[in-house]
Amino acid sequence: MKDFEMSKRIAAIFCAVIMALAMMPADSSTASTSRQERSFDYGPAELTAIWHPLSSGRRPVVIMVHGGGWRRGTRESLNDHARFMADRGYQVFNLDYRLKVPWPAPRDDIAAAYDWIAARAGYFAADLSDVVLFGDSAGGQLVTNLGTLGQAGYVFRAVVGMSPVADPEMAYDDGMKTGSSDHDKVLRDAAFILAGECEPVTCPDTWRSMASKTNAGAGDPPMFLIHSADEWVPPKHSTELCAALARHGVPCTVKVYPGSDHAMGVWNQSAGDVMSFIDLVTGDSAEERAAGRALIAGVHLGAVVNIPAGISHTAQ
Template sequence: MKHYFLFLLFAFCSSFGQTNYFPHLSYGKSSQQILDLYVPNGNLKDVPVVILLHGGSWSMGGLEYTNKHALDIANKGFVVANVDYRYINDTISAKDLLTDIGAAIKYVSKTSGKYGYAKKEYHIVGISAGAHLALLYGYTKRNMKSITALCAPSKLDSPEVLELRKNSGHLDIIEKLAGAKINPSGNNVAVTKISPFSNISNIPTLLIHGNADNVVDVSQSQNLYNELKRKGIETKLIIREGKGHDVGMNTPETEIQNIKDITDWILQHNK
């Protein structure tokens, strides 16, 4: 019995060097409404708090997609909430995923008193579908200090995105995300409404994209960057030469560089 207790204690409160790990904390009733919390030791009063969102085309994957990246960011001395969220379906759309993110952030804020980190003014980071959600949440809620988006689909109503989805047989994913059928002749208001490009607000935004990405074309980040610059919003675009949709996150040396760029951006905007 003693050994079983010690096993449970290790499973639910492990320590990676100077980072304490609290897995699968529930912020809602769904089995997918969970997050992993990484909390460094020491005085956390001015430590950045990062909300991390995984990818998976809004319809697959989970915390396992980003647990290494979460730990790498946490080991830089940051508090990190690696957030899972529900999959889209006929009744769950983008607005529900934004609700999930909001509920996760509320949970992280409520838990702050237990560990001594900031109660608000967090940073949000996302990869692929998670990058889309990070941008959309950040721009519409306007309560983030910074946004970082890796290989982000940012203009879902663009003809090239809809054509790619149609050719791959996954146009229904965009329809479920928007909660509306696609109009082949254009004027897809519901899709425009969930496109970060159409919801830009004054949040410092870092964009990282591979120029060999055959899932989300690099032009999605380039066009968003140009629009942010046009509107006078602080932004930075990093193009990873020869990298595909993983933006080099699965290559050790490139992942190290991505983590550095992400954490540098966050520190720059944590004042």
């Protein structure tokens, strides 16, 4: 009888354990599903990797860099967008980087994260021939700037910038003008801190280096840059970068959407266009990749495309 009761107790405990395991959230670091999610320390800061295991084959990579004026913000602001891209089949790395540090330290952190990912490409089933940089606001400055450093050994498939502050000196100058807005002044101060609290007239090389257009050259990745018409990081940041790239035959287009939303605030309008571009430039065939370049180059190199109000571009 005692043996029977003991067997019942063991069976009950076993069932309880099974039920508890079934009710646990799918912690991505242990889940056996097709997608995993885990945070890592890559040296200067942390990143969150959302990836599909090697059994599904190597996949294109999207590296995401948050905004915040180089002084604040975290990768958490892009968590939902990172998971959205992972659900479309990408290996996604959502980065933090050091804040309130002088140039070029934040850009060096993004490069260090890339090097960390590259050293573990096999583990993450990452196709390093298909890496797209994605950044918003200050993060847009970092990815567009790193994207033009091809001579330093960094080669990317494409760059997407959401309201990139592509020329911090332009932001500084705008913030010094009579009648500048509070946003202009905040961005001016942020750019000044990024430059190590050194005025442009005193440290011209630093400010020149911070401008993404400075190192634009042949072989740079195509860029797809997003703004809204009346936001506080004006489209001229991107149009000047595109013009510099266009002089070297690099496809680059600025798309301007109605309204005054900034950075990821423009996502709901632009997501369909952004993802179409990323999907095409990372396509499996040369034809698909050419189509991705044509998606922006076909309008005209360096063109500004104004999107009419009332048209939805939300990704499905």
